[in-house]
Amino acid sequence: MDLGLDEQQEMLRNFARDFLEKECPEQLVREMEEDEKGYSPELWRKMAEQGWMGLIIPEEYGGAGMRITDLVVLLEEFGRFLVPGPFIPTVVLGAYPIMLAGTAQQREQLLPRIASGELIMTMALTEPSAKWDADGVELEARKEGNEYVLNGTKLFVQDAHVTDFMVVVARTGRGATPEEGISLFLVDSRSPGIKFELLRTIASDKQCEVTFENVRVPAGNLLGEEGKGWPIVHKTKLLAAVAACAYLVGLSQQDFDITLNYAKERVQFGRPIGSFQAIQHKLADAVIDVDGARFITYKAAWSLQENEPDAELMVSMAKAWCSEASRRVVAHGQQIHGGIGFTKDYKIQLYFRRQKWMELMWGDADYHRELVAEKLQI
Amino acid sequence: MDFRLSPEDEAWRQEVRSWLRQNLPPDWEDRIPEEQGWEFARDFARKLAQKGWVVPHWPKEYGGLGLDLWKQLIYREEMAYHRAPLGYVAMGTDWAGPTIIVYGTEEQKREHLPRIARAEVMWCQGFSEPNAGSDLANLQTRAVRDGDEYVVNGQKIWTSGAHRADWMILLARTDPEAPKHKGISYFLLDMKSPGITIRPLIDMMGNHAFNQVFFENVRVPAKNLLGEENRGWYMATTTLNFERSSIGGVAASLALLEELVRFVQDAPPELAYLCRQPRVRNRLADMAVEVQVGRMLSYNVVSIQAQGRVPTYEASIAKLYNTELGLRLARTGISILGLYGQLKPRSKWVRLRGRFERQYLWMTGMVVGGGTSEIQRNLIAIRGLGLPRG
Known part of the structure; x- marks a missing residue:
């Protein structure tokens, strides 16, 4: 057993940190909040050159063939630098379900182009009901000859407006349970009849209403079998939750590091505020939250990667913990910074706003605690 | 990143577990009158000693098994999970003995270590x-x-x-x-x-x-x-080369939580109303998450030690988190049991053997003993994070 990073992961982390420090400065993060696309094509291309879009894509499809725990290491750095853009949507919500359920032809057509950075993807799952579960899927797909016709509205779809393809979760039928009758489609985002409207969100990220x-x-663009698409969504959601946790770990760590430095430098009453126990104890509690989030996330990622019997339980435990622990960390960050933390110019608010976004994504703590209760048969 | 125990470690866990199942009845605390608890603990320790299991973490030359850190962790986890009464020997096995091993003269070692290893002295x-x-x-x-x-x-x-x-x-x-x-x-x-x-x-x-x-x-x-x-302070506060994960506390919490979950799943009729409250699910799930996090924080200490590094603030984190977790768990258990939660062991109407009433009082002491929560936070802040002293 070893809770730390292996040599290869260590290298990946160090490289990513150096790279992002240079290529994804705070200025870019701020610009992308105002930018309509929400990402920098130049940075996207450079990240693709590092092979990051293909990190978990098998080598036969042009990827690096690395594993979920490796992706987590990378995403932790994404959280640290608040990397804007459709990376998680493309890799986790786009490539991963194709890896799970795509036909040989779909894999060959799409995965190499994702790995090379040519294609941007997302998954369109949630609707105005804002549910993560199958009973929230109402968007209708009706078969007509050799085509399906889609009608309905998806909401909170990440980065949909800049995608080439979307994995659209639609209802082709109804069965005894909400999970039956759900089908997945690889939809060309430029198809006639699709409209995107950007939502205004707390993190100034780019989520869309897609009609x-x-x-x-x-x-031929059906992904998996008709009516049997939910298990693919389910597995994708598990990885997405782990990805959100990893992002939150990096985000919390960075917020914490900034705050710690501030506490050492800011002088009041003739001494650094970090010498006051009121501040020290907040920081001690925060470091527990960050460490706890990191190791429960690693555990969840590893369990998912190894197909452990308790993998789903671990994922829900991780998301339940990370959602709340990260909120406590960034709240302490704001409080310790005092007035300056509340200003737009100072960087800490960038972390504070994004924490709330990732806290909600793929189920908040209440949602996942309910799943934990179910799995423990309480 | 690898969360799997080696086959030898798993085998060791099974060995400890099955020995405990044979030698420690799960309800021993109910069977043994309180005033005889001490003798029971002493006899248990001597039974352990016959297997060399009183000081399995010590080097072989001093009567231990020379277990590596992960096997030490497993041993402690199993002992605490099964509520093994090790308090009788702990001060010798975990404090006096290791300090004598590091600082003792040959004569001191000869005089004391074998007797600690055989559970002959307290x-x-x-x-x-x-x-x-x-x-x-x-x-x-x-x-x-x-x-x-x-x-x-x-x-x-x-x-x-x-x-x-x-x-x-x-x-x-x-x-x-x-x-x-x-x-x-x-x-x-x-x-x-x-x-x-x-x-x-x-x-x-x-x-x-x-x-x-x-x-x-x-x-x-x-x-x-x-x-x-005049070097006593440094000897008393030196990080001795043994496992320092506070795993015992979280293992005991896990056992207690499992008992509580089983109780709620199969609540007796008079408690069904309390146990079916929707908040109960949420609270128990919350505890399950917190126990898992506590386990990881303890495992992290050993993971660091196993890499040959010395944990600094990580051991303080494990102590602080796991004792406070034990206290939260006690409050949770009592709140789920409602008025029954206040009953002491051996009360006529007691549920869950009064474990949560005991745990509530006990953990209130544990967040103080061995360095209060506040002292642990100070250590984390000053030694771990490099913050200036106040």
Whole structure:
């Protein structure tokens, strides 16, 4: 057993940290908040050159063939630098379900282009009901000849407006349970009848309302079997939750590091505020939250990667913990910074706002505690 | 990143577990009258000793099994999970013994280590004093050299098991002129020495575990000084090369949580209403998450040690988090049980053997003993994060 990083992961982390420090400065993060696309094509291309989009894509499809724990190491750094753009949507919500369920042809057509950075993807799952579960999927896909016709609205779809393809979760039928009758489609984002509207969010990230009006999708773009798409979504959600945790770990660590430095430098009453126990104890509690978040996330990622029997339980435990622990960390960060933390110019607010976003994504603490209770048969 | 135990580690876990199942009835606390608990613990430790399992973490040359850190962790986890009564030997196996191994003379090692390893002696710890609690270095008990002996005068408090102990590890001031950390020496004291008076200090659980110990011209042979004179503080606070994960606390919490979950799943009719409250699910799930995080924080300490590094703030984190978790779990259990939560063991209407009433009182002590939560936060902030002293 070893809770730390192996040599290769250590290298990946160090490289990513150096790279992002240079290529993703605070200035870029701020610009992308105002930018319509929300990402820098130049940075995207450079990240692709590092092979990051293909990190977990098998080598036969142009990827690096690395594993979930490796992705977590990278995403921790993404959280640290608040890397804007559709990386998680492309890799986790786009490539991963294709890896899980794509036909040989779909894999060959899409995975190498994702790995090379050519394609941007996302998954369109949630709707105005804002549910993560199958009973929230109402968007209708009706078969007509050799095509499906999609009608309905997706909401909170990450980065949809800049994608080439979306994995659209749609209802093709109804069965005894909400999970039955769900189908996945690889939809060309430029298809006629699709409209994108950006939402204004706390993190100034780019989530969209996506409306589908008689959008025609070739039957060959069905991902997995008709009516049996939910297990693919389910598995994707597990990885997405782990990705959110990893992002929160990096975000919390960085918020904490900034705050710690501030506490050492800021002088009041003739001494650094970090010499006051009121501040020290907040920071001690915060470091427990960060460490706890990191190791429960590693445990969840490893369990998922190794197909451990308790993997789903671990993922829910991790997201339940990280959602709340990261909130406590950034709240302490704001409080210790005092007035300056509340200003737009100072960097800590960038972390504070994004924490709330990732806290909500893929289920907040209450949602995952309920899943933990179910799994423990309470 | 690898969370799998090696096959040998798994086998070790199974071995410890199956031995415990055969040798420690799960309901021993109900069967053994409270006043006989001490004898039961002593006999249990001697049974362990027959397998070399009292000090499995010690090097083989001193009667241990030379277990690596992960196997030590597993041993502690299983012992605590099964509520094994190891308090009887702990001060010898985890404090006196390891310190003697590192600092003792050959003669001290020969005299003490085999007897600790065979669970033949009980040790107590004479560190705390009325004015030396969190500020331990402020201790005032004096030891004055007189020929081949030291003469000890002063008072200790919170001395667990002093009334049963054969030996004490004693910190006493040998140089009152030196700065307070630099004038303390570490002694091995025979508790049969004349001049020792022991007064019970009953805790709020009603147990006699603590004592006050008074020394009046107690003569300690100079050969019972451990290490160098005036170096006692550093010996007492040195990180000894044994597992420091606080895994026991979180393992005990896991066992308790599992009992609570089983109870709620199969609630007796009169408690069904309380146990079916929607908040109960949320609280138990919350506890399950927190216990898992606590386990990871403890495992992290060992993971660091196993890589040959010395944990700094990580051990403080594990102690702080896992004791406070134990207290939260106690509150959760009591709140789920409602009015039944206040009943003590052996009450007519008691549920869950009164474990949560005990846990609530016990953990209130545990967040103080061994370095209060506040002291742990100070250590994390100053030693771990490099914040300036106040």
